[in-house]
Amino acid sequence: MTMLSVDQLNQVYVDTYTGEATVAIEDVSFDVPEGQFVSVIGPSGCGKTTVLNIVAGFVDATGGTVRLQGSPVSGPGPDRGVVFQDFALFPWKTVEANIAFGLKTQGVGKVERRAKAQEMIDLVGLTGFEKKYPHELSGGMRQRAGVARVLATEPAIMLMDEPFASVDAQTRRVLQQEVLRIWEQRRTTVLFVTHDVDEAVFMSDRVVVLSPRPSTVRADLSIQIPRPRSWTDMHTNTEFVRIRRELMTMLGVETGVETGSRSAP
Amino acid sequence: MSVQANSPSRAGRHAAGATPPTPRRASPARRAAALLRRQPIATLLPFAVVIGVWAVVSALGIFPSSFFVGPATVFDSMVDSVRRGILPAYIQDSLTRLAVGAAFGLGIGVALGFLIGLNRYVRKFCWPVLLFFQAIGDIAWLPIVIIWFGFSLTSVTVVIVYTVTFPLIISIVAGLDAIPTNLLRAAASLGASRWRTLWEVYVPGALPGVSSGVRTGLGYGWRALIAAEIIIGTSGVGFMMFDARRQGDVSHVFVGMAVLGVLWYMTDALVLAPLEKETVERWGLVERIGR
Ligand SMILES: Nc1ncnc2c1ncn2[C@@H]1O[C@H](COP(=O)(O)OP(=O)(O)OP(=O)(O)O)[C@@H](O)[C@H]1O
Ligand SMILES: [Mg+2]
Numbered sequence: 001m002t003m004l005s006v007d008q009l010n011q012v013y014v015d016t017y018t019g020e021a022t023v024a025i026e027d028v029s030f031d032v033p034e035g036q037f038v039s040v041i042g043p044s045g046c047g048k049t050t051v052l053n054i055v056a057g058f059v060d061a062t063g064g065t066v067r068l069q070g071s072p073v074s075g076p077g078p079d080r081g082v083v084f085q086d087f088a089l090f091p092w093k094t095v096e097a098n099i100a101f102g103l104k105t106q107g108v109g110k111v112e113r114r115a116k117a118q119e120m121i122d123l124v125g126l127t128g129f130e131k132k133y134p135h136e137l138s139g140g141m142r143q144r145a146g147v148a149r150v151l152a153t154e155p156a157i158m159l160m161d162e163p164f165a166s167v168d169a170q171t172r173r174v175l176q177q178e179v180l181r182i183w184e185q186r187r188t189t190v191l192f193v194t195h196d197v198d199e200a201v202f203m204s205d206r207v208v209v210l211s212p213r214p215s216t217v218r219a220d221l222s223i224q225i226p227r228p229r230s231w232t233d234m235h236t237n238t239e240f241v242r243i244r245r246e247l248m249t250m251l252g253v254e255t256g257v258e259t260g261s262r263s264a265p
Numbered sequence: 266m267s268v269q270a271n272s273p274s275r276a277g278r279h280a281a282g283a284t285p286p287t288p289r290r291a292s293p294a295r296r297a298a299a300l301l302r303r304q305p306i307a308t309l310l311p312f313a314v315v316i317g318v319w320a321v322v323s324a325l326g327i328f329p330s331s332f333f334v335g336p337a338t339v340f341d342s343m344v345d346s347v348r349r350g351i352l353p354a355y356i357q358d359s360l361t362r363l364a365v366g367a368a369f370g371l372g373i374g375v376a377l378g379f380l381i382g383l384n385r386y387v388r389k390f391c392w393p394v395l396l397f398f399q400a401i402g403d404i405a406w407l408p409i410v411i412i413w414f415g416f417s418l419t420s421v422t423v424v425i426v427y428t429v430t431f432p433l434i435i436s437i438v439a440g441l442d443a444i445p446t447n448l449l450r451a452a453a454s455l456g457a458s459r460w461r462t463l464w465e466v467y468v469p470g471a472l473p474g475v476s477s478g479v480r481t482g483l484g485y486g487w488r489a490l491i492a493a494e495i496i497i498g499t500s501g502v503g504f505m506m507f508d509a510r511r512q513g514d515v516s517h518v519f520v521g522m523a524v525l526g527v528l529w530y531m532t533d534a535l536v537l538a539p540l541e542k543e544t545v546e547r548w549g550l551v552e553r554i555g556r
Contacts, residue, residue: 058450078456088447091548092469101465102455135549153455 004032010063026214039200042210081150089134096130102153120148140171342516359501366425374430378437403428403489428489433478440474
């Protein structure tokens with residue numbers, strides 16, 4: 001079943017000072033089947049964030065439609081949970097209250113809310129930090145809370161815009177594996193935006209590649225690396241290495257070794 | 266000031282006697298005592314140094330005593346004034362006026378601040394007007410206010426309400442504007458209704474703005490009160506200072522100044538700072554203010 005369908009999306013931004021129009025997205029279409037982990041990658045400024053923001057309902061598209069389970073979306077809603085790059089945790093709420101917030105808006109009772117929040121806290125490995133405020137946590141722990149806050153409400157799809165870009169390289173690897181572990185348990189549909197090719201290949205079932213601005217879908221690759229995946233055996237995985245190289249070339253990120261053997265776009 | 270430096274135990278009693286207008290008078294006094302018990306040196310040392318310098322300067326006799334008196338003289342005047350009941354009565358009058366004016370000012374300021382900050386149309390309409398009236402300083406209102414309301418408590422209240430309200434509104438609007446967009450987006454995508462977003466995102470998110478607005482507002486209000494008492498007054502700390510000047514009584518002018526300083530310090534240490542500590546500082550929204 002198709003969970004999310006993005007159809008002929010087009011986005012033109014008009015500069016409020018100069019009145020100049022920028023075509024950010026020319027024409028982007030793709031589908032995300034239920035339970036799939038799909039990444040969107042592309043060069044910087046090609047409109048990845050714009051696509052995600054339109055799907056989330058934060059930005060109104062100038063053209064095209066976004067459908068969730070067949071019905072067009074307009075405005076943000078709890079059916080699409082968003083994990084933000086800057087975490088966007090409420091600073092005045094404890095970890096527990098942040099995670100329970102979505103349940104509260106759904107009218108879930110206090111006792112049940114507690115139990116569910118605790119379950120999520122344990123799931124993401126934040127046990128013992130329930131009563132801390134976000135500023136008392138490390139970046140990695142904050143994003144764990146960000147993920148737990150979204151998972152708690154069981155959205156139809158999870159939207160993530162470079163969720164690990166604000167943490168250090170080592171923590172990033174740990175979080176990627178953690179999120180995959182959780183995802184493999186629950187199989188929530190995920191739309192994941194990143195500019196990190198390794199991350200996209202490691203995490204996803206499919207990678208949608210956008211062209212430079214004004215963007216269109218340049219490639220749509222399926223990734224057949226068996227799960228569960230872990231970083232320790234990724235660099236010797238021939239499929240990983242192959243797709244990674246293909247994507248690198250496509251994005252123009254060529255290393256010295258690869259310049260000689262340029263593959264087709 | 267000198268009372269505190271000379272004897273902490275007296276300071277406690279003095280504080281209790283000096284703040285009768287608040288119905289829960291035991292609470293700030295107890296908190297003052299607690300503050301002194303917890304960090305007596307940190308609290309009193311800076312004042313002790315100032316008083317020491319002051320004492321030395323006056324002992325050197327650089328200035329004639331009709332211009333400049335030492336802490337001992339001021340302390341005597343203060344004790345005398347307290348004993349005759351004048352100072353407590355005047356402080357009570359001033360604080361009552363400030364409390365009445367500040368209560369109205371805070372109420373109006375908070376309501377208008379959120380209204381203007383959150384509603385696009387209200388903001389468009391109000392902002393120019395706000396800037397216009399902001400330019401007319403508190404004391405610039407006194408002439409017309411006196412014509413309208415005479416030399417009355419109403420006049421004083423009007424001026425204080427005015428001075429408290431404007432900085433508060435502007436600071437709340439700035440505080441609301443400073444709430445990160447992603448927090449609002451997060452709330453919306455977690456299904457929060459308008460009211461829930463108001464209570465759980467806008468209100469706490471604007472608290473740094475509210476607290477700095479309250480600080481500025483009360484500070485201005487306090488100054489406006491003294492100015493109003495000098496011009497309109499028949500009692501109060503400002504009146505006392507002005508009256509003392511007329512009689513060439515420098516030491517009571519100094520008493521007035523010391524009282525102003527101590528009262529403001531106590532407002533900060535006993536009311537504003539604890540509130541900030543429990544909220545905006547606890548949440549990591551602001552660094553500690555001046556501590
Ligand atoms: N609110 C906006 N107003 C005007 N132009 C915008 C706005 N948001 C994005 N743009 C423009 O649209 C284009 C796409 O931006 P977007 O943020 O979606 O790119 P991105 O692929 O997420 O980039 P990055 O990899 O750097 O995060 C850019 O050229 C950007 O300047
Ligand atoms: Mg982006």
